[in-house]
Amino acid sequence: MTFKSVETQPYPDQKPGTSGLRKQVAVFQQLHYLENFIQSVFDCVGDVSGKTLVMGGDGRYFNEEAIQRAIKMAAANGFARVVVGQNGLLSTPAVSHLIRHRSASGGLIFSASHNPGGVNGDFGVKYNVGNGGPAPENITDAVFARSQVIETFRIAQAPDVALDALGSHDVGGMVVEVIDPVADYADLMQKLFDFAAIRELFKAGFTMxxxxxxxxxxxxxxxxxxxxxxxxxxxxxxxxxLPDFGGNHPDPNLVYAKALFDLMMSADGPDFGAATDGDGDRNLIIGRHQFVTPSDSLAILAANAHLAPGYNKGIAGIARSMPTSAAADRVAEAFGVATYEVPTGWKFFANLLDAGKVSICGEESAGTGSHHVREKDGLWAVLLWLNILAKRKQSVAELVGEHWATYGRN
Structure with missing residues (x-):
């Protein structure tokens, strides 16, 4: 196996935003554009010899090609193991969980979140650190600085890995483990939620x-x-x-999930409706004839989290982004726990979660999560809603109405 050092030239526009580097696909397809950014990440995270790296993405156009290149670069840079989802798929919260579960040094997430996909759409790369959360600003600033002076990147001269089948492969002495993308995440959800109660809810005729x-x-x-x-x-x-998300915009809001909203507002709509975005970290919650705002969803989840096994000892505190309404603050006041306000960007919740100061977090842009990972988690929010509905034996509209009567409407 040959490791090659390839000469390259810097690109001026590789400064990560609040959640990684996002550009149009055509930008990432420029000569060595992707490799420059990944090498800049590897150059800024310290000695990686003997360490594990998690990789996965949302399945959008360019996802598998990018992962194949990243695997070969990881081998050439000295990683001992790469854990990657089958077909290159891993939701963002699943990557966060796997980093923590496998004691990995970090992970590469290939996604542009809720941005459109396809050949004319967007692509993105984000590095998450060892706690499972997005790289903090000191790392992203260092990555950008490195990208401005990069002269070479390292890559293995190796065939592509078969990502369509579970199993292990050797790439230049590095183990590449292709895993079921769902299994570990599903195991975690079973520990957090009362699956038996939710099963009984569906057995009783509940629809979603x-x-x-x-x-x-x-x-x-x-x-x-x-x-x-x-x-x-x-x-x-x-x-x-699908690589182009079926030609639709994978953003779970009332514009791009209008069909779901219309169904939920109809006379014969199901009891509960939900949607998640491209990489699985944002969510939309709608009951029959009852839309739930992201701010209200955060507050209601925090007020009722104790009904789920993973939170039955109560919550340590609540954190929200600055633009998120004060609905969660009212819950915190009633429970006698602290509320923390942070700038927009999930990375700003990580220190509070690591310090055990908060259990539930949320932001105005339809992101909610908890201490189980260091990312927002769309399906987690849906499951917590189902757990609460199963225990409270109320409709979404009844639950929201009771919440407003108890805590006020913010």
Whole structure:
């Protein structure tokens, strides 16, 4: 196996945003553009010899090609193991969990989140650190600085890895482990939520519609909601991840998930509706005739989290982004716990989560999560809603109305 050092030239526009580097696909297809950024990351994270790196993406156009290049670069840079989802798929919260579960040094996430996909769409790369969360600003600033002076990148001269089948492969002495993208995440969800109660909810005739938006959470939702929890077959729609998300915009809001909203507002709509975005970290929650804002969803989840086994000892605190309403603050006041306000960007929740100061986090742009990972988690929010509905034995509209009566409407 030959490791090659390839000469390259810097690109001036590789400064990561709040969640990695996002550009149009055509930009990433420029000569060595992707390799420059990945090498800059590897150059800024210290000695990686003997360490594990997690990789996966949302299945958008250019995903597998980018992962194949990144695997070869990881081998040439000295990683001992790469853990990658089958077909290159891993949701962003699943990557965060795997980093923590496998004690990996970090992970590369190939996604542009809720941005459109396809050959004329967007692509992105984000590095998450050893706690499972997005790289903090000191690392992203160093990566950008490195990208401005990069002269070479290192890559293995090796054939592509077969990502379509589970198994292990050798790339230049580095182990590449192709795993079921859902299994470890599903195991974690079983520990957090009362699956038996949710199964009974569905057995009693409860109905739902989950729109996976032809994005990464399709396989996760089908396995967990229909396969493990007994939601009726067909409850999960648009469940096959597609490179262009079926020509749609994978953003779970009232513009791009209007079909779901219209169904939920109809006379014969299901009891519960939900959707998640391209990489599976954002969520939309709608009850029959009841839209739930992201701010209200955060507050209601925090107020009722104790009904789930993973949170039955209560919450340590709540954190929210600055633009998020104060609905969660009212819950924190009633529970006698602290509220923390942070800038927009999930990376700013990580220190609070690591310090054990908060259990539940959320932001105005439809992101909610908890201490189980260091990313927002769309399917986690859906499952916590289901757990709460199963225990409270109320409709979404009844639950929201009672919450407003108790805590006020913010």
């Amino acid at each position: 519609r989950f729109d996976a938006m032809h994005a990464v959470n399709g396989p996760y939702a089908e396995k967990i909601l229909e396969g493990m929890l007994g939601a009726p077959a067909g409850s999960v729609v648009n469940k096959v991840p």
